[in-house]
Amino acid sequence: MNDTGRQLRRGLYRSREGAFLGVCRGLAEYFDFSVTWIRIFMVLILVATGIWPILGIYLVAALIMKPEPLRPFQSADEREFYDSYTTSRESAAQRIKRRYQNLERRIRRMEDTVTSREFDWDRRMRS
Numbered sequence: 001m002n003d004t005g006r007q008l009r010r011g012l013y014r015s016r017e018g019a020f021l022g023v024c025r026g027l028a029e030y031f032d033f034s035v036t037w038i039r040i041f042m043v044l045i046l047v048a049t050g051i052w053p054i055l056g057i058y059l060v061a062a063l064i065m066k067p068e069p070l071r072p073f074q075s076a077d078e079r080e081f082y083d084s085y086t087t088s089r090e091s092a093a094q095r096i097k098r099r100y101q102n103l104e105r106r107i108r109r110m111e112d113t114v115t116s117r118e119f120d121w122d123r124r125m126r127s
Contacts, residue, residue, distance in 0.1 A: 011079075013068040021062040 015025035024042060028035040046054045066083075073079040085092035113119055 011083075012065055014062060014065040016068050021058075022068070023058055023061050023065065026065055026068065 012030045013026050015022035015029060018025035019039075024038045025035045027033075028038045031038075042054065042058070073082065081092065081095070084095070
């Protein structure tokens with residue numbers, strides 16, 4: 001991955017290619033470690049503390065961490081939209097709705113201009 005892709009992707013996400021919920025691989029990618037070392041560390045903590053504390057922390061981390069995007073971000077706007085969508089789907093849907101309403105208004109204005117009598121008259125005068 002190139003530097004711009006790495007910078008745009010920079011964030012703590014659950015990996016879609018992880019063994020179990022993608023938490024260890026997501027942590028490894030975020031901190032730029034080998035996933036093997038993260039898994040060994042998790043097993044050592046599991047042995048030292050027991051099953052329930054580490055399993056609880058792991059499940060809470062899986063719930064808190066956003067899933068990794070399906071494709072890499074192409075711009076900071078895409079990253080912002082993804083982050084807003086994963087935190088509040090309603091606000092992301094409203095944002096898309098406003099954007100399309102603005103586009104629709106612009107297209108209507110263009111159609112009104114092109115289909116107006118003045119436009120037709122000006123076009124005929126230029127010919």
